[in-house]
Amino acid sequence: MHRFHSPRFAALLLLIASAAGTACSAEPEKDRAPAGGPTAAATRQIMSAVEPEVERLMTDPGYRAVSGVVYFRGRAQTFHFGVLPSGRRPDDRTLYEVASITKTYTGLLLAQAVRDGKVELDVPVSAYLPEIDPARLARDGQDVTLRHLATHTSGLPVFLTCDEGDMPDPARIACLEAHDDRDFLTRLARVDLLSEPGRTYLYSSVGSRLIGLVLERRYGASYEDLLQRFVFARTGETDVHCRIGPQDQARLATPEGIGPGCNGGSGLIASTADIARYLAFYLSGGNDLVVQATTPLVQQGQWGRAYQWNTYRPDTEGMLYHGGGAFNTSSWVSIYPREGMGVFLTTPHVASDAQEELNERANAIVARLRRLPE
Template sequence: MNKITGLKYRPQGLFFLACFILFVFCTMAKTPDSSVAQISSTKDSVEVIIAQEVAKLMKQPGYTAVSGVIYLKGKAHHFHFGQLQNGKKPDNHTIYEIGSITKTYTGLLLAQAVSDHKIGLDDDVRTYLDGQYPNLVLSGGRPITFRHLITHTSGLPLHNNCYDGMATVAEQLDCFKNLTESDFFAALKNVKLVDNSGRNYHYSGVGTQLIGYILEHVYRLSYQDLFQKYIFSRSGEKETFSELTYNKDANISIGKDSIGRPMPLINGYYKYSAGMKSSTSAMLAYMKMYLESNDKVVRQAMNRLAGTAQYGRAYAWNTYNYDKEMKMLYHNGGSFGHSSWIALYPNQKVGIFIVTNVVMADSQVKLNELSNSIIDRIGIEGR
C-alpha cells in the first residue's frame, strides 16, 4: 500500500466563511417586479427574468457586481451587472474566487481514483498515511473512510490551522503563507473529532484537503497535473486557477467585505478545499461536463453516497430530492471577498452559476435564493 512520506506542495486557502454549507433549497417563485429593470421586450425571456431577479439583489446594500451563467436547452446565458472595484464592467472572462466550490473538483478526482481502483471508497484512510493516527477512529473502533471524508461525516473539524486566535485577515494570510503540508499532518495527528458517529454532517475542509494529499501520492502527480489530467482535459476549462495575484492588467475581481473594504486573494492554503478562482466562461464548461458528458467517472461523481434522498451528499456535492425528477446537486463558496453558488439539474440538463464580489453575513443564502427564483420563473421542469 502506497503511503505518504513527504509532500512538497503547499496547501491552499480555506477561510472563515467556508463553513456556510446551508440546507436552503428551492423557494417559491416570487412575483416578478417589472419596475426593477428597464428591459426591451424583444430580448430573450430568460434574459429578462435574469435581469429582473438580479436587480432585486443589487438594490440591497453592498452588492455592486453580480456575474453568472445559466446553461439551458444547450444554450448559455451569461449575465454581468454592476461594476468591479476598478470601475470596469465584469465579463465572461473576469476571474472570481469560487471558494468551497473547489471541493466538487476534489470530489471528481476522488471518483476518478475509485474508478481506477487506486482507492476504495470505504478504505480506512489511515492505511494511506505514514505514521500512526490513533485519533482518526470512529466509535466502536470503526475507521474513517474516504466516503466519510467526501460527505463530511468523518467528524473532522472545519479547519486545523490558521484560525484559532487569529481575528484579522492579515493574521490569517500571514499564517497561510508560512504553512507547509508537514504542518497540516502535524496538526492532523492531534486533531479531535467533533463527532465520532460517522453518520452526522459536520462540514470539514480538513477532510477534503486530506483526500487531495492522498491522491497526489497514489497518482504520483502534483496538484496542477491532477487537475489538468483528470478535470480540465474533460471540461475544457481554460480560466480556472489555483494561484493568482492582482495587477493592473489582469481581469481579476477584487472582492470586498461587508463594509466595502478591498479583500486579498487567498493563495497557498487548502488547495483542495477552497482555493480556486474561475470565470463564468470556465464555470460554464465545468457545468456542461456534468450535464452533457456520458463519462462514467463524471456520472459516478454525482452518485449519492450519504444522507437521505431529500438531503444528501454525493462526491462533495450536496443533493436535494435525489430520487425526484427535479433533483438538484449544489454547492456554495466564499472567500474573504467573494460569494458564489452553483446548482445542477441533471435530468433537465440545466446548470446555473452565480458569483458576486462581496461577502455579507447572508450573501451565500441570497445567491441561493436568487438561483431558485430564476430557475422557478424559467420553469425547467419537463424541459
C-alpha cells in the same frame, strides 16, 4: 425547492483557502464559449429569467456587481451586472475566487481515482497516510474513510488553524500561507475527532483537503496536475487557476485578499467563461464520470451528499449544490442533471447571509426557466 440555511456560512468559509448600473454580456467570448452557445432568441429567454432576480439581489447596496452562468437547453449563457470595487465592469474574463466550490472539482478527482482503482471509498484513510497514527483517524471502533471525508461525516473539525474570528485578513492570509502540507499533517496527527465517523454531518474543509492530499500521494502528482489531467482536459477549461501571476492581476474581481493557493478544499480562481464549460461538462449528458460523481453516497430524507456535492431530492428535484466564500467573494452553484440545467452566481461581496441570498436567487432563476415555453 431546497433553501440553504447556514447562519454564518459565508463568514466561516472566509477561512477555507482553505447597484450602480447594469451590464450584461450578450454571449461568452467566441473562443471561450462552450459548443452550442446561445442564439439571440435563447439569450433573450435566459436573460428574462436572470435579470429580475439579479436586479432584486442588487437592491441591497452590498451587491455592487454580480456575474454568473446559466446552462439551459444545451446552451451556456454568461452574464454580468454592476460595477466591481475597482470601478470596472465585470466581463467573461474577470476572475473570481470560487473558494469551496473547489470541493466539487475534488469530487471529480475522487470519482476518477475510484474508477482507476487508486483508492477505495471504505478503506481507512490511515492506510493511505502511514505517517499518521491510525488511532487519530478513528473513534468508537470506526475508522475514517474516504466516503466519510467526501460526505462530511468524518468527525474532523471544520479547520485546523487560522480560524480565530478576530484575525484581520492580512494576518489570516499569512497564517494560511504558512499552513502548508507539512504543517497540515503535523496538526492532523494531533487532532481529536468530534464524533464517530459516519454518524454526524459536520462540514469539514480539513476532510476535503485530506482527500486532495491522499490523491496526490496515490497518483504521485500535485493537485494542480491532477486537475489538468482529469478535469480540465475533459471540460476544456483553460482559465481556472490556483495562483494568479502579475499578468492577470488586473483581471481579478477583488485583487486584494486573494488566498495563498489551492488544495482539495478551496482556492480555485476562475472566469465565468470557464465555469460555463464546467457546467456544460456536468449537464451535456453521456458521461460516466459525471454520473458517478453526482450519485449520492449518503442520503437522509430529502438531503444528502455525493462526491463533495450536496444533494436534494435526488429522485424528484435532482438538485446538487455547493456554496463558496472567500475573503472578498461569495459564490453559489446548483445543477440539475436530470433536466440538463444549472446556475452559477458570484459577487465581490461577503456577508453572513450572502450564500443563502445567492441560493435563493438561483432557485428563483431555475423556477423562471422551468416556466419558459419550449
